[in-house]
Amino acid sequence: MTDTSGTDEAGSDHRIKAASLILRLRALGVSDRRVLNAMETVPREKFVPPEFADHAYDDRALPISCGQTISAPSVVALMTAQLDVRDRHKVLEIGTGSGYQTAILAKLARRVTTIDRYQSLVKEAEARWTVLGLRNISAMAGDGTAGWSRQAPFDRILVTAAAKQAPANLVAQLVDGGILITPLGPADGVQRLTLFEKDGEQVETRDLGAVRFVPLVAGVAQNL
Numbered sequence: 001m002t003d004t005s006g007t008d009e010a011g012s013d014h015r016i017k018a019a020s021l022i023l024r025l026r027a028l029g030v031s032d033r034r035v036l037n038a039m040e041t042v043p044r045e046k047f048v049p050p051e052f053a054d055h056a057y058d059d060r061a062l063p064i065s066c067g068q069t070i071s072a073p074s075v076v077a078l079m080t081a082q083l084d085v086r087d088r089h090k091v092l093e094i095g096t097g098s099g100y101q102t103a104i105l106a107k108l109a110r111r112v113t114t115i116d117r118y119q120s121l122v123k124e125a126e127a128r129w130t131v132l133g134l135r136n137i138s139a140m141a142g143d144g145t146a147g148w149s150r151q152a153p154f155d156r157i158l159v160t161a162a163a164k165q166a167p168a169n170l171v172a173q174l175v176d177g178g179i180l181i182t183p184l185g186p187a188d189g190v191q192r193l194t195l196f197e198k199d200g201e202q203v204e205t206r207d208l209g210a211v212r213f214v215p216l217v218a219g220v221a222q223n224l
């Protein structure tokens, strides 16, 4: 007998939408199979507010709690692919938000450490990772602009909020050969996604294109 329960229908609907999103990402030039696989297996609908569940697989940023946003899937895919995350890597993410990007990183890396200035976002994200069985993530509420020196150095660092200037103190927390990606630019103006690669005393930078992120704000949020 065919099971037509609502949950199963919703589940297969999500799978179809996820599969068509993957096709769209491929068409946009994302070819890294590990990244595409991670994006296909992490259910984005679990990371967006219920009222936006129907749009979970649209390629667009969506609002989340605390006036923040979950990035568009194509931006997550691009950043993750450029970060070149390997399975032995220790990764630091600044800007947990919904915890979606964290979950993608956790599928690819050995360990992910993530920081958000809102305690409530960290708590909500932790509950989502638990449901999904992701156990290689440590999260804390705090000011990510200082990084996490106790756990440094990191193989990779991803900042998912726009900084006004190059984050020298975060680059200092990278291993030699490490890569950091961050949007750079004003909150309401042109931001460039920028890659920093540490090579001994040298740091090489590469422009990855125009993006739009919420600003990186110094300090821990007073409320929430």
Ligand code: SAH
Residues within 6 Å of the ligand: 068, 069, 070, 071, 094, 095, 096, 097, 098, 099, 100, 101, 102, 115, 116, 117, 118, 121, 142, 143, 144, 145, 160, 161, 214, 215, 216, 217, 218, 219
């Ligand atoms: N990666 C997230 C999107 C994050 S939006 C996702 O996949 O959903 C940017 C996040 O950066 C917000 O949640 C905001 O609270 C956080 N943020 C801004 N300034 C910060 C800071 N100084 N330290 C830590 N987090 C910060």
